[in-house]
Structure formats: C-alpha cells, structure tokens
Amino acid sequence: MKHSLVKNIQEHYHGMSASHKKIAEYLLDHYDKAVFLTAKELGQTLGVSEATVIRFAVALNYKGYPELQQALQDMVKNKITTVERLRLALLDGQTNLPHKALSTDISNIQLTMEEVTSADFEKAVNEIIQARNIYIVSLRSATALGYFLHFYLQLLLQNSRLIHGVGTFFEEIRPAGPGDLVIGISFPRYTRQTVEGLKYARENGARVLAITDSLTSPLAPYSHHVLTARSQQISFIDSFAAPLSLINALILAVGARDSAKTADVLRQMEAVWESYRVYHSE
Structure with a gap:
C-alpha cells in the first residue's frame, strides 16, 4: 500500500x-x-x-x-472542513450553481459506472442474499443512503436492521456475527463510529461490505468487499447521486435474483397498501 x-x-x-x-x-x-x-x-x-x-x-x-x-x-x-469547502466554492464563483451541481453529479455517476466491476458488484449481491441478518451502518449525512437501502432490503428479504447509533451503537451491532452481513456506508469526512463498527463486526466473525468513495477509505481494511462510488462535491454538501445510484442498482439486482419471490412480496404489499390506503388516490 x-x-x-x-x-x-x-x-x-x-x-x-x-x-x-x-x-x-x-x-x-x-x-x-x-x-x-x-x-x-x-x-x-x-x-x-x-x-x-x-x-x-x-x-x-x-x-x-x-x-x-x-x-x-x-x-x-x-x-477539509465544511467551512473550508464553502470558502473554496465561493472562490470558484456562485454563478450557474444548478448547472455546476448537476454536472458534478453526472460526472460522479459516469466515473462510478467505469470503476465498479461486474465481478465486485455480483460478489456484493451474493453477500446480501446469503446473509442470515443484515446490519446497515450509515451515520450522519449517510443516514439517508442507509435508510433507502434498509427500506427495500427489509421489504424484499425481511432481515435488515438499520443501526441508528444514538447512544446504543455497539449494543445494536453486538449481535452481528458469523452468517451475518454488516454493510457500512460512509464518505469523506468518514464517520469514526462507522469505521469502529466495521472493525468490531469483522472481529466478531461477520461478513463486511463497504460502500464508500475509494479503496483508500478507512472502511476498506475491515471489509471483505468494497464498492466505490464517487462523491466529489462543489461546496459544503457531499454529492450522493452516484452512491444512491449504486445502492439502487444493488436493490434491483437483489430483487431480480429471485423474481418470482419478489413479485409475490410486492403483490402481498400492494394488497396491504390498498387496504390501508397508504398512498394517495383520487
């Protein structure tokens, strides 16, 4: 290294x-x-x-x-801190911010498409499908990414847990062990507790999958598999367009692996949603 x-x-x-x-x-x-x-x-x-x-x-x-x-x-x-990111963005000018932000997102997605290999992606899908239980660790701004992944994995597989880490982080992740999968999601500036959680889980015998920005991420040494997604920002807010797209692809791949089971789950849920009027209708 x-x-x-x-x-x-x-x-x-x-x-x-x-x-x-x-x-x-x-x-x-x-x-x-x-x-x-x-x-x-x-x-x-x-x-x-x-x-x-x-x-x-x-x-x-x-x-x-x-x-x-x-x-x-x-x-x-x-x-670099959020204040420094903002200062650098202001030095670069504030004109045409929508175009700059969207162009950065497009570039991040394109680079992610080029860098993620089919072999690595399939290994990650296999880990998810074979896991007894799935623990998702995504803190601070990455919480949104973790919740999106958890929502659909719980819908499809019914074995997902989202680690909130509000005072009970290690109590929540403690049960993860052999046969389980811990998915850590973190981007610069990486959350210390996410790194510690992956280290703890691996030492406990769990499989570990990291979704992060590069192979030099501090999550990588404690992970069996690493999927990278670009998150370059133009200001103080991280760009999560590419990470979310990658997570979306993982969910689609998991659902497609057993399409008959996925269709059955969706039919059952559609009946529940209609019965309890979950979604707005005219």
Missing part, C-alpha cells in the same frame, strides 16, 4: 533540491489551494517550471503529476 502524501514527502524531504523543497512545503502548507491546481498552475504559483513540478511527482515515486494530485485529493478530503 502506498504511503500518504505527507509521509512520502517527509521520507524524501532531506534529499530534495531547493525547488522540490519549495513545492513540498507549499503542498503541505496550502493543500486546500494546491488540490485545484494543474502542474502548470502550481509551477507558476511557485515560480518554477511545469517540468520541475512533474519531476517532483516522479521523485516521490508517482507515475506523474495526476497520480500525485490524486494523493493530494485523498489527503484533502479527510482534512
């Missing part, structure tokens, strides 16, 4: 040239600005050439500047 950018710089710093040290110090001190700069823009900011910036990246054992920039993004998304 590659070192973090900070550790990478620390290990190479004493052997760097003066211009490379200048770049390193700027990245560490002004990561919130550097993350948005191209190699050329970073060079212009520091008064060095674009080639020098690229050589700096290679000296740190990255394949090029794009890979270094990805490492910088991984560092930033774990440190």
Whole structure:
C-alpha cells in the first residue's frame, strides 16, 4: 500500500533540491489551494517550471503529476472542513450553481459506472442474499443512503436492521456475527463510529461490505468487499447521486435474483397498501 502524501514527502524531504523543497512545503502548507491546481498552475504559483513540478511527482515515486494530485485529493478530503469547502466554492464563483451541481453529479455517476466491476458488484449481491441478518451502518449525512437501502432490503428479504447509533451503537451491532452481513456506508469526512463498527463486526466473525468513495477509505481494511462510488462535491454538501445510484442498482439486482419471490412480496404489499390506503388516490 502506498504511503500518504505527507509521509512520502517527509521520507524524501532531506534529499530534495531547493525547488522540490519549495513545492513540498507549499503542498503541505496550502493543500486546500494546491488540490485545484494543474502542474502548470502550481509551477507558476511557485515560480518554477511545469517540468520541475512533474519531476517532483516522479521523485516521490508517482507515475506523474495526476497520480500525485490524486494523493493530494485523498489527503484533502479527510482534512477539509465544511467551512473550508464553502470558502473554496465561493472562490470558484456562485454563478450557474444548478448547472455546476448537476454536472458534478453526472460526472460522479459516469466515473462510478467505469470503476465498479461486474465481478465486485455480483460478489456484493451474493453477500446480501446469503446473509442470515443484515446490519446497515450509515451515520450522519449517510443516514439517508442507509435508510433507502434498509427500506427495500427489509421489504424484499425481511432481515435488515438499520443501526441508528444514538447512544446504543455497539449494543445494536453486538449481535452481528458469523452468517451475518454488516454493510457500512460512509464518505469523506468518514464517520469514526462507522469505521469502529466495521472493525468490531469483522472481529466478531461477520461478513463486511463497504460502500464508500475509494479503496483508500478507512472502511476498506475491515471489509471483505468494497464498492466505490464517487462523491466529489462543489461546496459544503457531499454529492450522493452516484452512491444512491449504486445502492439502487444493488436493490434491483437483489430483487431480480429471485423474481418470482419478489413479485409475490410486492403483490402481498400492494394488497396491504390498498387496504390501508397508504398512498394517495383520487
């Protein structure tokens, strides 16, 4: 596993040239600005050439500047606060926000489609279907994603539990063990209790599936399977369009695996919904 950018710089710093040290110090001190700069823009900011910036990246054992920039993004998304996100968004301008937000969502979905493999997706579906009980851990803003997944898995499989974690987190997840599946959902800035919950569940013998933004997520080391969905934001609010689309696909796949059973469940529920007038009708 590659070192973090900070550790990478620390290990190479004493052997760097003066211009490379200048770049390193700027990245560490002004990561919130550097993350948005191209190699050329970073060079212009520091008064060095674009080639020098690229050589700096290679000296740190990255394949090029794009890979270094990805490492910088991984560092930033774990440190940057909502206030800093808002400040950066305001620096980028407030014009045409609907277009920017929707374009970011579209890009996140497209990148997620490219990155999620059929093999990984099928393994996740198999884990869900084979589980004795399913525990869904999704806290803070990710609660909405977890509730959506729980609603439909409980409808289809009737073995899903949503962990709320309001003062009773470990009491709720404690029963998860061999034969059970814990699904953790968290995106930057990752919720500490979600990470701890997955670690606890795995040590307890449960299977663990993470739905997060990358394989470098702190959820990954404690998971048997990881599904990634992009969540890049343009301001202080995370974009959950791609994660929700991925979860929607999981639900559809689970329902399609035994379509006859799914149809029977839906017929039964339609009768209940109609009898108790759950939905509005003219």
